Amino acid sequence: MTFAIVVFVLALAVIVSERVHRTKIALAGAVTVVATQTISQEHAVEAIDWNTLGLLTGMMLIVRLTETTGVYTYLAIRAGQLSRGRPLLVVLALAGSTALLSAFLDNLTTVLLMVPITFLLADALDIDPLPLVMIEIITSNIGGTATLIGDPPNIMIAGATGLSFVDFIVNLAPIAFVAFVAVTGMLYLWFRPRLQIGPEARDRVMDLDARRSIEDPEELKRALPVLLGTILLFFVHKPLHLEPATVAMLGATILLLVTTQPLERALSEIQWSTLFFFIGLFVMVGALEETGAIGEIADGVADLTGGNRTAELMGITWISAIASGIVDNIPFTATMIPVVDQLQGEQMDNAYWWALALGACFGGNFTLVAAAANVAAAGMAERAGQPIRFVEFLKVGVPATLLSMVLATAYILLRYA
Numbered sequence: 001m002t003f004a005i006v007v008f009v010l011a012l013a014v015i016v017s018e019r020v021h022r023t024k025i026a027l028a029g030a031v032t033v034v035a036t037q038t039i040s041q042e043h044a045v046e047a048i049d050w051n052t053l054g055l056l057t058g059m060m061l062i063v064r065l066t067e068t069t070g071v072y073t074y075l076a077i078r079a080g081q082l083s084r085g086r087p088l089l090v091v092l093a094l095a096g097s098t099a100l101l102s103a104f105l106d107n108l109t110t111v112l113l114m115v116p117i118t119f120l121l122a123d124a125l126d127i128d129p130l131p132l133v134m135i136e137i138i139t140s141n142i143g144g145t146a147t148l149i150g151d152p153p154n155i156m157i158a159g160a161t162g163l164s165f166v167d168f169i170v171n172l173a174p175i176a177f178v179a180f181v182a183v184t185g186m187l188y189l190w191f192r193p194r195l196q197i198g199p200e201a202r203d204r205v206m207d208l209d210a211r212r213s214i215e216d217p218e219e220l221k222r223a224l225p226v227l228l229g230t231i232l233l234f235f236v237h238k239p240l241h242l243e244p245a246t247v248a249m250l251g252a253t254i255l256l257l258v259t260t261q262p263l264e265r266a267l268s269e270i271q272w273s274t275l276f277f278f279i280g281l282f283v284m285v286g287a288l289e290e291t292g293a294i295g296e297i298a299d300g301v302a303d304l305t306g307g308n309r310t311a312e313l314m315g316i317t318w319i320s321a322i323a324s325g326i327v328d329n330i331p332f333t334a335t336m337i338p339v340v341d342q343l344q345g346e347q348m349d350n351a352y353w354w355a356l357a358l359g360a361c362f363g364g365n366f367t368l369v370a371a372a373a374n375v376a377a378a379g380m381a382e383r384a385g386q387p388i389r390f391v392e393f394l395k396v397g398v399p400a401t402l403l404s405m406v407l408a409t410a411y412i413l414l415r416y417a
Helices: 002-017 022-035 041-047 050-067 071-082 087-104 107-125 129-144 152-161 165-194 199-207 217-235 244-258 263-268 272-290 293-305 309-327 329-347 351-365 372-383 390-415
Strands: none
Touching: 002 022, 002 272, 002 390, 022 041, 022 272, 041 272, 050 071, 050 107, 050 217, 050 244, 050 263, 050 272, 050 372, 071 087, 071 107, 071 199, 071 217, 087 107, 087 129, 087 165, 107 129, 107 199, 107 372, 129 165, 129 351, 129 372, 129 390, 152 165, 152 329, 152 351, 165 351, 165 390, 217 244, 272 293, 272 329, 272 372, 293 309, 293 329, 309 329, 309 351, 309 390, 329 351, 351 372, 351 390
């Protein structure tokens, strides 16, 4: 256990320092814990969340194959024109779209769709794209909190409890909406100096003909139905018993069959460094689970609260938020589910599950590696030549998380305590 903790902490420290690429460090840490038998090779493979990797791979292909048609440029221009180039309206349009799509698709898919549009819009308005991308990352995690399918922790909780789609909306959507409004307002004020749009850029965007940005109309006719069909399928994947990764790979495969683009070029555009970073991270966290390190943290919740219900709810919420920010909210949620099940006992008190969901989902904004959507967006930004620094994200992620967690705490105390 000690060795697994030391490897993970050292890896995280080097990632934070940004002296070595995070993917190299994640893979080095993964190889170390496997080579030393801290975790067996079989368990290391089991620790990898293949659904997340499949979803990422499929959506990366879909975004790449549809991007060449010019459709994202068209959407970026229209977004700029509808907001009339006003910074506040631009932020509200992008943040609102991201939060809404995250709730009804999932936050990972949403950032993969929104980030390319954001870079194109920022280029047209001649502003720094990174504030907009970071706002989208944070609002995607908040929006994803609202529904069963919006964020992986919610999907895992639903699978373990049988709670319905309506249960999640009724209990989590109200606080997700309040947190979205408060956090978006805070982030806009924080980034406002970097989002000043000159009158020349505003006029230039208003004068653009969005239709002329469509570079290949014939390719668009083939690709757009597949893109829209894939998005619609995400809405109904649960009753069809299809995993999100299956939907994404289905859409990507159909696109590869109907497109005229070379297969090799499409595959070369996949962000392999992001995928391998996830693999390394999953294996290192798997070693923490295998040796009982995460279990020790989770069991400590029960010991600290002494059986007091309100204290247990607060403990679950805050420990989940902080721990999710360090080890990624997906594996931590998996570890906490049996602990929460034990804490609620025979009372079947669903408030415990809402505390876990809020802590894990809101905690996904704590650091750049706290949620899959964060890492995916950072990978796309890096590929565009605009890397998001770990510490730079921390400066906005921590205040955003604390604000949303304070609101979540008040919500839990008022509604469930």
